Amino acid sequence: MKKRLLMSDQTLFQDEGVFDFNHVPEQFAFRxxxxxxxxxxxxxxxxxxxxxxxxxxxxxxxxxxxxxxxxxxxxxxxxxxxxxxxxxxxxxxxxxxxxxxxxxxxxxxxxxxxxxxxxxxxxxxxxxxxxxxxxxxxxxxxxxxxxxxxxxxxxxxxxxxxxxxxxxxxxxxxxxxxxxxxxxxxxxxxxxxxxxxxxxxxFPPYDEEEIRAILRERAKGGFYPGGLSVEMLDFIVDRTMESGDLRVGLDLLRRSALGAERDARQEITREDVCAAFEVAKNLPLAVTVRALSEKERDLLRCIAERNRDGAGVLQSGELYEAARGREKMSYTAFFQRVKKLDEMRLINLHAPKQRGRTREIVLRYDAEKVVEVCG
Ligand SMILES: Nc1ncnc2c1ncn2[C@@H]1O[C@H](COP(=O)(O)OP(=O)(O)OP(=O)(O)O)[C@@H](O)[C@H]1O
Ligand SMILES: [Mg+2]
Incomplete structure (x- = not known):
């Protein structure tokens, strides 16, 4: 008999749709x-x-x-x-x-x-x-x-x-x-x-107990019983708290389950979650970068490359020189782009005391990862 590749009855998902980001949850607690x-x-x-x-x-x-x-x-x-x-x-x-x-x-x-x-x-x-x-x-x-x-x-x-x-x-x-x-x-x-x-x-951030309750509810609606143990839910909650975004937790649930399914297992393991986390932790970064214009992305890449190459704390003037080497632009245009990256929570912009117009630029994500996501 031909082996079926696409259809398999080994699934943890009762309803995969509940893990979509635009899914409007039935239960919407704490708000x-x-x-x-x-x-x-x-x-x-x-x-x-x-x-x-x-x-x-x-x-x-x-x-x-x-x-x-x-x-x-x-x-x-x-x-x-x-x-x-x-x-x-x-x-x-x-x-x-x-x-x-x-x-x-x-x-x-x-x-x-x-x-x-x-x-x-x-x-x-x-x-x-x-x-x-x-x-x-x-x-x-x-x-x-x-x-x-x-x-x-x-x-x-x-x-x-x-x-x-x-x-x-x-x-x-x-x-x-x-x-x-x-x-x-x-x-x-x-x-x-x-x-x-x-x-x-x-809208205050959810605390650990709220995150746990939300993810537990989602898992209940999305998985068949027995797919996610209490320990694994706790493990996912910890990773979610670490990342600071509930979406990472929702994505972890889905990805971990897909991992288990791939190995034809009926239950999510710690390894599934760890593997899923490697991808899910960069989710907020990937989503934000996708919304940038090409020029903004280019500037972000420039910041990340300098960061990766060990430039230390980056000063705005220094970055302007580097960016101008790649593309002609006025300081105002440059600074507008920097401000946008700050507003998008990709970088932190500090104004050190007694340094006039100079700003310090700190990347919020791992430099290597940012370069990769910027493509
Ligand atoms: N109280 C809650 N109960 C259940 N699910 C929730 C709750 N709060 C948020 N979610 C889920 O978390 C995800 C993110 O929520 P939402 O998109 O509303 O966040 P947001 O505040 O608009 O975030 P952003 O600033 O990134 O746009 C959605 O999938 C949503 O269903
Ligand atoms: Mg939103």
Whole structure:
């Protein structure tokens, strides 16, 4: 009989889909306070008024995106008068891209790609909202990706001042930021600040017990009973705490199970987890690097190479010289890119005392790995 390669009944997975990152979990514990704050911000919108603007903050993997998806799904089930539009600024990072998304949601199709001015797209949206007598609620997820080139400022300006052109429009904005240390208001112009004034909703990192409970619940839904022992769950929880991102834990569950499956075992072993961790630990790095432009990636590679070659603490001036050797650019353009890498949590930017404009640049990941991921 021919050996079957693709189909095998040896599987640990009862439902592999529950390990997808965009899977909206059935059980979403430990975020009640944040969901309540979000609901409170949305509520005026349900009554036909402007929702309360909010900034959702917290390090990666703390449930910010999931919370918004849950609230938005509930809005869609409840009413058509409040239109929620979710935007991922990693993918839609220009003013036009953001307004195209909103346009599509409200008008039903994308705006023409050429021959239409930026203001026209926004005006069409405003007019339609007026006609429908509907309230708009936009979520700008991963808004950090838009700060450095001031796109966020422009997008907020257009959204929050739409009512000046179309007095009937009511627009609320949620922005999500995974860098806890960026002072958003300092990045926005006064005319934007005066209308934005967001409520802060903080998503604290999960502690060890919470991580354990979340991963246990996921394993229960995803694996057949007996696939994951208590010891192995503990081992995975330790690795997850080490990495500081719940996603690493979710990825570890899936990868470890795939490893066990490959060897036709019904139970995950320590070796499966260790092998999986070698890949999973770099997951946050890989995801972030993928969202960089080629030039930003090039600069990151330059930092990592100097780091790997033992350059010690890297000074911004020194890096500028090195980067300029690879590509002509002004200091301002260079520094904007450095700031973005900092906002993306790939590097740490320190300002040593009494050193004027000089900044120290510290890589947050293993240099060798960064070079590899940058390709
Ligand atoms: N309380 C929770 N219960 C169950 N699963 C959770 C919980 N919080 C987060 N998750 C899961 O963790 C993963 C990451 O969550 P989410 O995408 O919401 O994080 P985030 O805060 O938006 O992170 P980032 O800043 O990196 O975008 C998702 O797969 C999500 O299902
Ligand atoms: Mg998110």
């Amino acid at each position: 009640d306070a944040q969901l309540k704050d979000l609901a409170f911000a949305v509520r005026p919108g349900l009554r036909g008024s402007r929702p309360v603007n909010a900034v959702l903050r917290g390090v990666p993997g703390t449930g910010k995106t999931t919370s918004v998806h849950r609230i938005f799904a509930e809005i869609e089930e409840t009413t058509r008068r409040l239109i929620p539009v979710y935007i991922n600024c990693q993918h839609d990072k220009t003013h036009f891209a953001v307004f195209s998304k909103i346009y599509k949601n409200i008008i039903g199709h994308l705006p023409p790609l050429t021959g239409i001015a930026r203001t026209r797209v926004a005006n069409t949206i405003g007019k339609k909202l007026d006609e429908l007598n509907a309230v708009l609620l936009v979520c700008l997820d991963d808004a950090n990706y838009m700060i450095h080139d001031r796109t966020l400022n422009k997008v907020l300006y257009t959204l929050l001042r739409m009512h000046e052109e179309y007095p009937g429009t009511r627009v609320g904005v949620f922005t999500i930021m995974s860098s806890v240390d960026v002072d958003l208001t300092g990045m926005l112009d006064a005319p934007v600040q005066s209308v934005f004034r967001p409520q802060e909703i903080y």
